[in-house]
Amino acid sequence: MKSTIILYSTREGQTHKIAQFMAEQIGNDSCELVDLHQADDLDLSLYSNIIIGASIRYGHFNKKLYQFIEQHKEHLTSEGASFYSVNLTARKPGKDTPEGSVYIQKFLKRSPWQPKHIGVFAGGLYYPRYSWFDRVMIRFIMSMTDGETDTSKEVEYTDWGKVTLFTQRFTGSLTK
Structure with missing residues (x-):
């Protein structure tokens, strides 16, 4: 069994590329990558460590992210899951932190889940x-x-x- 799962929601592939990079650092043998859009029947209880990554397009995360969080919020909270956002605004200093990212601030207000760790990364154009x-x-x-x-x-x-x-x-x- 793999102990870590990285779920991702991507449009052009940069969020997936970041997830792959993280998996290599964690160790591919103990880390599984799953497209959030293919995770409807996923049993999160099989994983003790969870990261979710999602990209912004036209100022919004994909609605599938919020559906997944709503479905799994108790487990995400109890396991101390982490989250990262990918957007082009984060290319600018100050916009690349949870405090400086308007997208993360909106996410934290809207989401019933509050991630343990939050990353904000610039994407690709x-x-x-x-x-x-x-x-x-x-x-x-x-x-x-x-x-x-x-x-x-x-x-x-x-x-x-x-x-x-x-x-x-x-x-x-x-x-x-």
Whole structure:
């Protein structure tokens, strides 16, 4: 049995990439990755350590995240589960902390679960992969926030050192 599970909700794959990075640090043999959108029948009692990661799109987490939390809130609370958010706003200093992230503040008000540890990581900007509508909208948002607007570019803003620190903080609290 694997003792740690990392659940993730991703749009373009960066949240999954971060989950894979964490799993490698924790040890792939003891860590399982599960897409939150495929976790309807998941038995969380099989895991003693839980991390959930979710990305922001147009200012919101996917509703599946809140459904999962509602279904498993007692277990998430009793096991001291951790949470990380991935968004492009976190590319800016001050917006990359739980206190400085408007998305985390809204999440904490809306969610019946209060995570033990919270990480906020910048995501990736993948213009060529987006639909025409998303490319136009994200370019507009980026222009308003002094971000990259060249739609031929892909830019990864994730600070992997920060992900490492979050994972180390999480593993320091693992139950043995």
